[in-house]
Amino acid sequence: MASSVPILAIRDLRAHFHTRRGIIKAVDGISFEIQKGETLAIVGESGSGKTVSQLSYLGLLPMPPLRIAGGQAFFHDTDLIKAGKDKLRAVRGDSISMIFQEPMTSLNPYLKIGTQLIEPLCLHRKLSKKEAWKVASESLEKVGIADAARTMHSYPHEFSGGMRQRVMIAMAITTKPEVLIADEPTTALDVTIQAQILELLGELKKETGMSIILITHDLGIVASVADKVLVMYGGKMMEEATAHELFSASSHPYTTALLKSTPRVDIPQEVLPVIGGSPPDLSKLSPGCPFYDRCALRLDACKETAPKPCSLSPSHRSFCHLETVQ
Amino acid sequence: MGLRYLFGRVSIMLPVFIGVITVIFFMIRFAPGGPFDKEKIVPPEIMESLNAQYHLDQPLWKQYLIYLADLSRFDLGPSFKHANRTVNELIAEAFPVSLELGLWSLGWALLIGVLAGAMAALKPNSWLDYLPMSFSVLGICLPTFVIGPLLVLIFGLWMGVLPVAGWDSWQDRVLPSLTLGFAYAAFISRLMRGGLMEIRTQDFIRTARAKGLSEVQILFKHSLRGGILPVVSFLGPALAGLLTGALVTETIFNIPGLGRFFIESALNRDYTVVMGTSLLYFSILFVCNFVVDVLYVFLDPRVRYE
Numbered sequence: 001m002a003s004s005v006p007i008l009a010i011r012d013l014r015a016h017f018h019t020r021r022g023i024i025k026a027v028d029g030i031s032f033e034i035q036k037g038e039t040l041a042i043v044g045e046s047g048s049g050k051t052v053s054q055l056s057y058l059g060l061l062p063m064p065p066l067r068i069a070g071g072q073a074f075f076h077d078t079d080l081i082k083a084g085k086d087k088l089r090a091v092r093g094d095s096i097s098m099i100f101q102e103p104m105t106s107l108n109p110y111l112k113i114g115t116q117l118i119e120p121l122c123l124h125r126k127l128s129k130k131e132a133w134k135v136a137s138e139s140l141e142k143v144g145i146a147d148a149a150r151t152m153h154s155y156p157h158e159f160s161g162g163m164r165q166r167v168m169i170a171m172a173i174t175t176k177p178e179v180l181i182a183d184e185p186t187t188a189l190d191v192t193i194q195a196q197i198l199e200l201l202g203e204l205k206k207e208t209g210m211s212i213i214l215i216t217h218d219l220g221i222v223a224s225v226a227d228k229v230l231v232m233y234g235g236k237m238m239e240e241a242t243a244h245e246l247f248s249a250s251s252h253p254y255t256t257a258l259l260k261s262t263p264r265v266d267i268p269q270e271v272l273p274v275i276g277g278s279p280p281d282l283s284k285l286s287p288g289c290p291f292y293d294r295c296a297l298r299l300d301a302c303k304e305t306a307p308k309p310c311s312l313s314p315s316h317r318s319f320c321h322l323e324t325v326q
Numbered sequence: 327m328g329l330r331y332l333f334g335r336v337s338i339m340l341p342v343f344i345g346v347i348t349v350i351f352f353m354i355r356f357a358p359g360g361p362f363d364k365e366k367i368v369p370p371e372i373m374e375s376l377n378a379q380y381h382l383d384q385p386l387w388k389q390y391l392i393y394l395a396d397l398s399r400f401d402l403g404p405s406f407k408h409a410n411r412t413v414n415e416l417i418a419e420a421f422p423v424s425l426e427l428g429l430w431s432l433g434w435a436l437l438i439g440v441l442a443g444a445m446a447a448l449k450p451n452s453w454l455d456y457l458p459m460s461f462s463v464l465g466i467c468l469p470t471f472v473i474g475p476l477l478v479l480i481f482g483l484w485m486g487v488l489p490v491a492g493w494d495s496w497q498d499r500v501l502p503s504l505t506l507g508f509a510y511a512a513f514i515s516r517l518m519r520g521g522l523m524e525i526r527t528q529d530f531i532r533t534a535r536a537k538g539l540s541e542v543q544i545l546f547k548h549s550l551r552g553g554i555l556p557v558v559s560f561l562g563p564a565l566a567g568l569l570t571g572a573l574v575t576e577t578i579f580n581i582p583g584l585g586r587f588f589i590e591s592a593l594n595r596d597y598t599v600v601m602g603t604s605l606l607y608f609s610i611l612f613v614c615n616f617v618v619d620v621l622y623v624f625l626d627p628r629v630r631y632e
């Protein structure tokens with residue numbers, strides 16, 4: 001799988017917020033690659049920098065306070081970080097689309113759904129309004145909205161969160177993007193709707209061959225849809241692996257703790273263990289591993305020196321001193 | 327929502343209106359002094375016939391009923407001070423002038439205010455923002471009796487391009503309406519900027535950026551509709567304020583509007599003119615706010631369905 005050239009390759013991305021209270025290193029040295037048709041899951045607790053890791057290289061965060069302190073984000077041959085605003089805008093919504101964490105507020109309440117749906121098509125495909133309206137309606141049907149024609153003429157507040165997320169997905173796929181970034185697309189939704197949305201994403205992927213970056217903190221979702229996984233904590237990489245490797249042979253203590261705190265169908269559990277302590281203050285990180293304070297297996301070295309990546313297989317790397325010690 | 331809400335608004339109007347009439351009626355009657363106090367010593371017979379002519383010899387409650395009865399026929403009564411003129415005539419003469427001045431001023435205020443506010447919000451904390459916003463501080467702080475003479479000095483006397491007083495040609499309209507509208511333009515620019523800045527932080531603006539739209543496209547298509555709502559809700563009070571608060575401007579530029587009548591009549595205890603003008607002002611306030619509610623329903627789809 002790793003043989004071909006990646007569509008998107010992020011290398012050592014550092015995205016820091018410069019605020020009055022100090023520098024918040026929301027993303028600090030993240031790397032990942034994604035091939036055509038692959039699904040990459042990014043997991044981690046709330047505040048670990050998952051959203052920022054994506055929005056930053058797409059230029060979707062206000063600068064200031066954000067500053068890209070380093071790294072590259074190659075989309076094919078273009079480094080999106082060095083690319084100008086216009087180049088970036090040409091990519092956004094055309095070849096890289098996004099679905100956001102907040103379905104209730106991500107659509108403009110003042111505009112008809114149709115008006116919002118046709119925008120990417122008119123902008124990037126240069127379709128006339130009429131043609132775009134037709135394509136957009138089809139895209140609504142594709143995401144399972146039965147009454148597409150009427151929906152196009154409705155306003156967002158007439159729909160539930162699940163329906164709005166479907167509309168968001170329809171909007172993201174109208175231009176047939178190469179990469180779809182789905183930032184916790186189901187977190188705000190009911191459990192039953194969650195399954196439907198994930199199933200829908202799976203079908204769309206099969207149909208269009210697009211790559212998906214799926215942000216989630218639900219490892220159950222990862223197991224069912226992801227090809228490979230990146231585990232983040234405190235803005236840093238903890239572990240990366242194929243989904244199979246992660247579930248069968250996770251290495252990092254943080255990943256292990258995450259796995260333990262996830263409900264499993266195969267092993268009945270009365271009480272789920274939770275990870276003790278709380279995520280670190282990203283403006284006061286020591287040079288060592290961010291998980292140090294909460295890690296059950298910590299060593300002295302972990303506090304002061306950042307762990308080097310340790311390759312466990314060509315596709316499996318863990319950022320932990322334990323691996324280097326053994 | 328929609329029609330029923332608006333209908334409710336209208337039906338509450340009548341009782342409120344009668345309440346207002348009652349309060350104003352008794353307030354001016356109980357204020358010290360009367361309409362004929364300042365006349366030279368008048369023979370008692372003439373005084374009596376004057377009082378009889380204006381029903382001042384009747385008990386107060388009867389005067390009140392007479393006034394209400396007249397009012398129900400849209401008759402605001404005779405002026406106490408302007409011999410042989412009715413209040414209806416006086417208002418019919420002066421109000422169109424004030425209305426025209428007010429509308430010109432509102433036009434300026436909207437044009438300048440919306441453009442300046444949108445410009446400021448397009449690039450916050452740049453000179454594009456600082457420049458219009460410093461002007462707006464000036465506009466809010468400087469009273470009309472400073473702005474008016476200042477404009478007269480610059481455009482009327484130094485540059486000599488616009489007339490300094492009068493109300494005949496269209497050129498006469500420019501300086502007074504700018505003077506009157508400037509503070510409103512300043513305030514509207516703040517509202518506009520504030521509204522747009524608020525919208526900028528919304529999730530759906532990030533969605534619009536993620537689609538690849540440019541900042542200008544986002545401003546016009548996605549932000550303006552919601553960002554202008556604070557300005558829209560201010561339109562009612564603004565127009566009402568412009569129509570009823572033009573006194574100083576009308577005086578500076580010697581314009582025969584209603585504001586001057588109002589003050590003059592209050593000082594002279596010209597009861598019927600005070601009443602008539604106040605009721606007109608109140609109706610203006612009501613109508614302006616009502617129109618804004620209708621506009622709001624039109625602009626924000628969420629209000630329409632609630």
Ligand SMILES: Nc1ncnc2c1ncn2[C@@H]1O[C@H](COP(=O)(O)OP(=O)(O)OP(=O)(O)O)[C@@H](O)[C@H]1O
Pocket residue numbers: 017019024026044045046047048049050051052053065101217282
């Ligand atoms: N605009 C901002 N200004 C300052 N700090 C920010 C800003 N946006 C995010 N952060 C900080 O960056 C860190 C990472 O945030 P991010 O939203 O990427 O987390 P996340 O992993 O997506 O969490 P969640 O699961 O809750 O969505 C957080 O500590 C947050 O406080």
Ligand SMILES: [Mg+2]
Pocket residue numbers: 050051052101183184
């Ligand atoms: Mg997030």
